[in-house]
Amino acid sequence: xxxxxxxxxxxxxxxxxxxxxxxxxxxxxxxxxxxxxxxxxxxxxxxxxxxxxxxxxxxxxxxxxxxxxxxxxxxxxxxxxxxxxxxxxxxxxxxxxxxxxxxxxxxxxxxxxxxxxxxxxxxxxxxxxxxxxxxxxxxxxxxxxxxxxxxxxxxxxxxxxxxxxxxxxxxxxxxxxxxxxxxxxxxxxxxxxxxxxxxxxxxxxxxxxxxxxxxxxxxxxxxxxxxxxxxxxxxxxxxxxxxxxxxxxxxxxxx
Amino acid sequence: xxxxxxxxxxxxxxxxxxxxxxxxxxxxxxxxxxxxxxxxxxxxxxxxxxxxxxxxxxxxxxxxxxxxxxxxxxxxxxxxxxxxxxxxxxxxxxxxxxxxxxxxxxxxxxxxxxxxxxxxxxxxxxxxxxxxxxxxxxxxxxxxxxxxxxxxxxxxxxxxxxxxxxxxxxxxxxxxxxxxxxx
Numbered sequence: 200x201x202x203x204x205x206x207x208x209x210x211x212x213x214x215x216x217x218x219x220x221x222x223x224x225x226x227x228x229x230x231x232x233x234x235x236x237x238x239x240x241x242x243x244x245x246x247x248x249x250x251x252x253x254x255x256x257x258x259x260x261x262x263x264x265x266x267x268x269x270x271x272x273x274x275x276x277x278x279x280x281x282x283x284x285x286x287x288x289x290x291x292x293x294x295x296x297x298x299x300x301x302x303x304x305x306x307x308x309x310x311x312x313x314x315x316x317x318x319x320x321x322x323x324x325x326x327x328x329x330x331x332x333x334x335x336x337x338x339x340x341x342x343x344x345x346x347x348x349x350x351x352x353x354x355x356x357x358x359x360x361x362x363x364x365x366x367x368x369x370x371x372x373x374x375x376x377x378x379x380x381x382x383x384x385x386x387x388x389x390x391x392x393x394x395x396x397x398x399x400x401x402x403x404x405x406x407x408x409x410x411x412x413x414x415x416x417x418x419x420x421x422x423x424x425x426x427x428x429x430x431x432x433x434x435x436x437x438x439x440x441x442x443x444x445x446x447x448x449x450x451x452x453x454x
Numbered sequence: 455x456x457x458x459x460x461x462x463x464x465x466x467x468x469x470x471x472x473x474x475x476x477x478x479x480x481x482x483x484x485x486x487x488x489x490x491x492x493x494x495x496x497x498x499x500x501x502x503x504x505x506x507x508x509x510x511x512x513x514x515x516x517x518x519x520x521x522x523x524x525x526x527x528x529x530x531x532x533x534x535x536x537x538x539x540x541x542x543x544x545x546x547x548x549x550x551x552x553x554x555x556x557x558x559x560x561x562x563x564x565x566x567x568x569x570x571x572x573x574x575x576x577x578x579x580x581x582x583x584x585x586x587x588x589x590x591x592x593x594x595x596x597x598x599x600x601x602x603x604x605x606x607x608x609x610x611x612x613x614x615x616x617x618x619x620x621x622x623x624x625x626x627x628x629x630x631x632x633x634x635x636x637x
Contacts, residue, residue, distance in 0.1 A: 216500060217529075225528065226528075226529065227633060227637075228529060228629055228633070229531065229532045229633070230529070230630040230634050230636065231531040231629060231633040232532070232629070232632065233490075233529065233531045233532070233535075234632070234635075234636040235586065235597065235601070235632050235636075236490050236493065236494055236531075236535060236601070236602075237489075237490050238583045238586045239490075239491035239493040239494070239497065239602075240490040240492070240493040241486055241489060241492045241496050242488075242489045242492070243489065243492045243506060243509060244506070247488075247506055247509065247510075248488070250510065251482065251484060251488070251509065251513050252508045252513075253482050254510060254513075254514055255480045255513065255514065255517045256474065256475060256517065256518070257475055257477050257480055258474065258475040258477075259477070272597060280596070313544055349599075391568040406545075417514060
């Protein structure tokens with residue numbers, strides 16, 4: 200009944216929120232009143248039906264709905280067509296750019312590889328030149344100071360009777376040089392190297408390793424030694440040995 | 455007997471159809487409720503032509519303001535009756551028939567309307583009508599003022615010359631009687 204007067208309506212709504220079971224009560228009351236009203240129903244004149252219904256704003260199904268949909272679908276179609284075309288164009292462009300970049304990249308890689316190998320060649324050439332320079336300097340030293348250097352001739356041992364070698368020895372400066380031009384020894388292979396020894400007080404002292412190559416010139420500076428009585432060369436495994444392999448002695452010579 | 459078949463929809467579907475402004479919603483609405491609403495309007499406005507205009511106005515208003523109907527707050531019929539009644543009462547006040555209609559003998563006017571008008575010959579409600587007529591005159595009077603004419607309890611107590619508490623009691627009793635009657 201509170202629904203029927205404005206002021207009480209709000210109260211009722213609050214109560215309904217608090218107590219949902221009141222909804223049922225209210226519904227029952229409304230139903231009863233509705234039935235009561237229906238007993239007082241008066242049928243209006245027949246022609247009033249069309250008149251009343253005619254004034255209502257009714258959404259007709261057929262024509263109204265299709266027009267908007269045609270417009271929107273055309274608009275949508277156009278949009279999608281353009282969007283698709285744009286996407287395809289973008290894809291093509293991207294593909295071309297990528298192919299271009301790839302070939303550029305490949306070219307760059309090639310150039311880098313080439314430069315790297317060139318660089319390596321230069322490096323190895325440079326170090327070779329450095330070594331040669333060092334050798335020349337050493338040679339120069341000997342030739343500029345002949346009085347300081349003793350030339351020791353090493354003669355071939357039974358193992359290599361025709362082998363010969365010259366060693367320049369400067370006791371004051373403790374310098375030992377091998378004259379490569381004078382080397383007459385078998386060429387060493389990859390697994391072996393020649394090792395120079397100095398005999399000091401009866402014991403062999405390692406003076407370093409060297410290779411015998413076909414047409415080497417210049418002098419190699421070996422390790423320093425002071426009181427050498429004799430020099431000898433043995434054939435050792437690549438890198439040298441701690442002690443000389445006596446039966447691989449190639450040349451020997453005393454001071 | 456009506457020539458056409460009357461269209462009827464369950465309440466939830468009816469509300470949905472009206473919200474979607476479908477033709478079937480308007481037809482069902484009219485077929486189901488025009489008589490009841492016309493009856494409510496007629497209790498306030500006796501003039502037939504005016505009552506018909508008001509019925510049309512009522513339907514237009516229901517149709518256009520369905521958006522403000524909240525089914526969680528009550529039944530559709532209650533909401534529609536309020537619209538019908540308010541339109542009728544406003545029309546009454548604007549035409550300044552106030553003095554005349556209020557001073558009419560309430561009981562007599564109620565009986566007068568029932569006897570003279572083309573009341574519905576719905577066989578379902580025929581037996582019920584007789585029972586309703588057996589309601590105590592106090593109940594009928596109070597219901598008429600408060601439910602059909604939209605009087606507040608205080609206005610009704612003033613009109614009938616009885617205390618406010620009595621009005622409230624009579625309303626409560628009337629509703630209980632109606633509930634028993636219709637259940």
